[in-house]
Amino acid sequence: MIRSLLSVGGFTLLSRVTGFLSLAMQSAIMGAGAVSDAFFIAQRLPNSFRSIFGEGAFNAAFIPCYAKSLEQEGDEPAEEFAGEVYALLLASQIVLLLLVWLLTPQFVSLLAPGLGDRPEKFALAVSLTRITFPYLLFMTLFALHMGALNAHGRFALPAFAPNLMNLTVMAALAVAFLFPNAGYAASWGVTISGALELGLLMWGARQIGVLRGLRKPHWARVREFFLMLGPAVIGSASPQIAVFADTILSSMLADGGVSAISYAERLYQLPVGVIGIAAGTVLLPEMSRRIASGDVDGAHKAQSNTMALTIALAAPFFVAFDTIPELIVAGLFMRGKFTAHDAVAAGDVLAAYGAGLMALVLIASARASFQSRGDTSTPMKIALSALAVNVALKVALFRPLGAVGLATATSVGLWINLGALVALAIHRELIDFDGVFAKSVGATFLACMLLTLVAIFGRAPALALGLHFGAQANLVALIALGAAGAVVYAATLIGALHLAGVRVGSLRRGRR
Template sequence: MIRNLVSVGGFTLLSRVTGFLSQMVQAAVLGATEISDAFIIAQRLPSSFRSIFGEGAFNTAYVPCYSEALEHEGAESAKEFASQVFSLLLASQALILILAWIFTPQLVAVMAPGLSDRPEKFAITVMLTRIAFPYLACMVLFTLHQGTLNAHGYFALPAFAPSLMNIGVMLGLGIGLFFLNSAVAATLGFVLSGFAQLGLLMWSAHRHGLLERIAPVRWRRVREFLLRLGPAVIGSASGQIAIFVDTILASMLPDGVVSSIQYADRLYQLPNGLIGVAAGTVLLPEMSRRLAAGDEAGAKRAQNATMALTIMAAFPFFVAFISLPEVIVAGIYMHGKFGVAATYASADVLAAYGGGLPALVLVASAKASFQARGDTRTPMLIALAALAVNIALKVALIHPMGAPGLAIATAIGLWINLGALIGIAMSRGIMRFDALFAKSLLATGAASASLIIAAQLCRGPALDLGRAFGPLANLVALIALSILGGLVYFGVLIGLLRLLGVRLSALRGADPGMR
């Protein structure tokens, strides 16, 4: 399993790197202005619906059903099931797209009510949203092919494909002079990248003999999938509803606040995409396969190993976000139209988000305890309870704290979600932490403490070093601190793991045949 984690994590790293480049270009070209706000809101609508109906809900319902059909009925039966789901998704996405195009002004009005007294900004947002919405259909169908490929052990190409979205946006910004404004060109690049990502995975599925076809939908066959999909949609929607609430509340604040939240969120989501989502992507089919074969102990070992790796890999980001947020934001974004005020605004949000990072990266692995067993209802109920607390805190904190208050509410909601998932799973006997996990947690805590000390001692010298490089001062300081921090953290971590008798081989969980 560690090979699959490295594969997914490596290509996800490529996606995040290109995502940072895209955000840097966006920050330099659009800044934190009303145009950048409109572009972000336009992307958020299809991206949020994609997360609700596609990545989150779909995978948790589809992968276990497909794995069960593959294990018990054979490849041809599994392919027939996939084809019926493909046909169902194709029809539903066509209907959603038509409705979205018709009711775009109403969607934007609900999503960003603060734009009602800014008609020019509202009109630009509606136009960009109409351009962007086909991306949703592409990504929902993309997720179907991703789930099928993952179930057969093919992880690399689905992890690589999202890089095309960032490349598309950068190309759009680069040729923006030929359009009404750069945001229009960037939105067109965003949409075209969706078709490119879908085409790439359809080609891969065809190459491996897994490409779905349009087939009559037999409700008996997809009934179990739909029963699991319903609670999964609601559970996935909880996170997106929180994002909608952030956008609604932030739209009522001055221009640029939506952008500041987005820039901080992109940094905050880096370890989640690189580590948390990658871990969940690999763990769910692994646990589903083992449980379908009756290997309960093997499923729990795989989960412990995945969660241990996740914690060890994510904690350097956690320390950096809470101790060096201004250095990080300045090093990555402070160019062109992105000035000092925007830097400090985004840094405050990033520090607040950082408090919830450990919970964020572990939620997907914790959910797998239930989802791999076909239970999407329990994670749904937990997510809704955490969402209720999250929204109440957002409303309470928005006025005294502004954008950082929204991020603090998000962090608290994540910890409630994770705590409830682990507590209920352990009470039911479907999760159990072993000695490997405990030793890894101990070593990670000590390495993180060492990193905090190193960051505080070396911050000043790194900034002094950066000043010798002129316009690259902030970036050089960030790189220097990253290299030094990495050496300290992983040096202490590896040393303590060896002292505690933990070997890397103990973290392997997949069969040699898994690719």
């Protein structure tokens, strides 16, 4: 299982790299004007639907039902169930696509009301939205195929697929001269990439003999899935509501507030995608399969070891974000018009986000306690409660603290979410932290203490070294300090685990 986690994390990291390259190419060709604004608006509509409905919510409902059918009924009944869901999803997405195509001006007006007095830009946004919206249809069917592949222990192909979007958009921009403008090229790139991603997973599913075709739906068979899907979708909508609140409130801040949040969030999301989401993606089907077969202890072992490994992998990012945030931002972004003042502002926001990092990377694993048993309602209620506190704190803190207040509210909301999930799971005996988990967390804590000392006392020597490299001083200092910290952290963690009698291999193999 841990091998699958690392595979997902590696391909996710690759997608972050190709995504950065794609964004750089978009900015170079489209710039920051009417065309790029219209393209980002056109992208936002299908991406918002995908974020709410997509892989997370869908898998939370589909994988437990599919895994249960596989374990208790066999391959053919499970295939019938998947085929029935396939037919319903395809029909619903075609209806939604036709509706949006007919009412695109109304949808764009709702999403971007500020375009009302700029008819040319509004018309371009409408045209590009009609091009990009089929991406949602492809991604919904992509989520179905991903869920089926994950349930069969196949994770690499779905994790790699998002790279196709970044590569396809770059290829489309490379021939932008063939289109009316670069916005049209990028929009077609998005839609074509959706078809390619779906095609890749359809091929993977055929290789293992699943999702071979559509089946006539029977409500009795798919009823459980749709009853679970509703709460999962509502729960997935809560982060989008928080993002919407950030967008509204940050627009009221002084110049630079929105940029500080954007740069800090880009860094903050790196360990989340590579570690937290990867852990949840792999753990949910593993726990669902074990619970469906009656191996509850095995499910608890898998969860405990995954969470221990997640903590060990994410902890260095937490220490870095809260000890040297300004150096991180300066080393990566301080060039051209990005000043030292900008680095300090973004660094302060990164530190506030970093305070909630450990909670964020663990939420998906903690949520699996409920979702693996078919309970999507409890995580939904907890997420909405945490969201209420999050938004209330944003409103209270953004005036006195600015962008830092918004990030602080996000971190508080994440800890409330994780704390409630774990407390309720313990109360219901849905989670079991074993001795390996406790020893691993203790070893991680010791390694973090030494890493903190390296960050604090090694910063000055690292900066002195960087001065010899002129304009790249901050980047060199960051690399030097990061390399020293990585050696100290890894050596301390492995040594502490050895002294505690925990073999690293036991975490990878899921043994006690």
